[in-house]
Amino acid sequence: MSSFNLVQIVPSLDSGGVERGTVDVANFLAEKKIKNFIITSGGNMIKELNDNYVHVHHLPVSSKNFFSYPSIGRQINKFIQTNNIDLVHVRSRGPAWMINLISKNNIKTISTFHNVYGGNSFIKKIYNKGLSKMDHLIAISDYVKETVIEKYNITNKNILVINRGIDTEYFNKPINNYKKEDFINRHQIDMSKKIILFPARLTRWKGQLEFVDVIKKITTDSILVLFAGDTKNESYTKQLREKMNKNNLNKTFKILGKVNQEEMRLLFDISDLSVSLPLRAEGFGRTISESLYSGTPVIAFNYGGAKNQLEHLSDFFKSTPQDFEKLPNKIDLLLNLSENKKINILQNVKTVIENNFSKENMVNKYLEFYESVKS
Numbered sequence: 001m002s003s004f005n006l007v008q009i010v011p012s013l014d015s016g017g018v019e020r021g022t023v024d025v026a027n028f029l030a031e032k033k034i035k036n037f038i039i040t041s042g043g044n045m046i047k048e049l050n051d052n053y054v055h056v057h058h059l060p061v062s063s064k065n066f067f068s069y070p071s072i073g074r075q076i077n078k079f080i081q082t083n084n085i086d087l088v089h090v091r092s093r094g095p096a097w098m099i100n101l102i103s104k105n106n107i108k109t110i111s112t113f114h115n116v117y118g119g120n121s122f123i124k125k126i127y128n129k130g131l132s133k134m135d136h137l138i139a140i141s142d143y144v145k146e147t148v149i150e151k152y153n154i155t156n157k158n159i160l161v162i163n164r165g166i167d168t169e170y171f172n173k174p175i176n177n178y179k180k181e182d183f184i185n186r187h188q189i190d191m192s193k194k195i196i197l198f199p200a201r202l203t204r205w206k207g208q209l210e211f212v213d214v215i216k217k218i219t220t221d222s223i224l225v226l227f228a229g230d231t232k233n234e235s236y237t238k239q240l241r242e243k244m245n246k247n248n249l250n251k252t253f254k255i256l257g258k259v260n261q262e263e264m265r266l267l268f269d270i271s272d273l274s275v276s277l278p279l280r281a282e283g284f285g286r287t288i289s290e291s292l293y294s295g296t297p298v299i300a301f302n303y304g305g306a307k308n309q310l311e312h313l314s315d316f317f318k319s320t321p322q323d324f325e326k327l328p329n330k331i332d333l334l335l336n337l338s339e340n341k342k343i344n345i346l347q348n349v350k351t352v353i354e355n356n357f358s359k360e361n362m363v364n365k366y367l368e369f370y371e372s373v374k375s
Contacts, residue, residue: 002034004374006087007080009095011062013043015230015258017164017286018091018114020045021140021362024165026054028363037083039076039095061095066127073098080107087370093117096130108373109134113159115283116147116304128152136373140164141305144283160369163308164284165362168354171265171293180266187256189270193224194335197271197296199264199287200278201230202237202255207277210324212243212253217328220252223335228267230258268294273334276300279322285309289357292317292349297334297342299327312352314345 006029010022022038023045029036030053037055040046041062049056059075060068076098080088089110090096096111111134129152131137137159139145145159184191196215200206208227215225231237237255244253259267264287268274274291276282281304288309291298300306302318310317319330337345355361 002029002032002371004087004370005035005083005085006089006370007037007039007057007083007085008089008091009039009061009076009099010091011094012041013038013045015043015045017140017284018112019043020286021112021114021164022091023048024167024359025363025366026050029367030054032367037079037085039079061092061098063094066097069094069098070101073101077102087373090131090134093127093130096134097127100130100133104135108136110136110138110373112138112140112162113144113148113283114140114164116144116151116281136160136369138162138369141284141308143281143304143308162362162365162369163357164286164305165357165359166286166289166293166353167359168293168350169360170261171290175266175269179262180269183263183266184270187254189226189254190224191270194222194273195271196223196225196331196335197228197267197274197291198225198277199228199267199274199291200276201233201258202227202240203233204236205279207279208240209243210279211275211277212240212247212249214324214327214331215249215252216247218331220249223252225253226267226271227253227255228257228259228264231255264290265294268296271296273331274298276306277319277324277327278304280304281321282306289353292346293353295346297337297345299330299334309353309357313349316345 008022010018013019026036026038027050030050035053039057039059039061041060042058046056057079059072086107088099088107090099091112099109111131113131117128132152132154139148139159139161141163142161145161202208244250268291274296276285276288284305288298288300288306298317299319300317301321303321
């Protein structure tokens with residue numbers, strides 16, 4: 001029997017790194033037969049949860065309306081008391097403020113900083129700092145820890161780093177070749193071309209528009225770029241399509257939209273190169289480790305959480321942040337590596353990821369942390 005009774009609070013469980021981490025921790029505790037709870041507004045990933053030991057409670061914790069927070073906070077407080085919760089782990093700013101507005105008697109509060117949040121207005125800074133008002137703080141990378149301390153002037157608390165982790169066990173399983181061929185045929189992917197994967201939701205700061213200009217400078221007949229990620233940002237998706245049309249690059253680029261975990265793994269497997277080129281530093285950037293662990297070289301802007309992941313790896317994978325001018329040569333170099341050179345630059349990748357950025361490491365550290373908080 002565990003020493004703690006935990007609830008994680010996350011706005012939704014649809015997709016993304018925050019949500020994946022929540023589900024991974026909950027299911028790991030379930031494997032240990034540790035009953036635990038999640039409060040969320042809903043989402044497709046709920047079906048991935050072990051429903052014998054993970055209990056989901058629906059509340060509108062995705063609300064952006066600050067005036068609704070006291071009411072939602074009271075509902076959370078009632079749930080905490082009814083279920084004898086003693087550890088409350090918030091994974092987003094809104095839920096953090098809901099918890100800040102209730103009595104915290106007999107509970108320990110934890111927050112995870114999953115990113116470095118923007119906004120320079122006084123109100124935005126106050127809102128962002130809500131996560132720092134918990135009893136214990138966690139950052140998903142060294143970059144996030146260092147930036148949060150500086151940005152929010154957090155000097156009186158230690159922030160523990162628990163790196164986000166990829167599911168190395170899943171990525172070590174054999175590829176289903178039937179499903180791979182079906183995926184290729186369904187999306188009409190031309191396997192005779194060099195395939196570049198751009199795995200990110202379609203939104204302005206991820207850098208897809210700039211990447212179109214990069215590819216324009218390369219001989220495009222032999223290249224196919226696959227954009228794989230959520231297309232909920234309809235205006236940006238339309239803008240990207242228009243740019244592709246204007247430059248007569250519809251045969252060079254393909255927008256796949258949102259893909260599931262299995263499809264993303266298949267994409268890493270068929271791609272010759274994966275890129276991560278956000279216009280601002282990300283807290284982690286999970287697709288970098290996923291791609292490299294799959295044996296697919298990466299080009300990533302070397303800042304933020306990407307820099308933490310690439311620190312002990314080949315310089316071939318690193319690119320100067322926001323310098324799109326040098327990317328065509330870098331892409332050409334990596335797409336034309338000899339097989340021996342490719343093996344050489346990837347040789348220590350799996351060990352580095354398994355030791356530092358694996359899901360197994362992450363969930364075990366969370367369990368150890370939860371136990372320590374209650375000891």
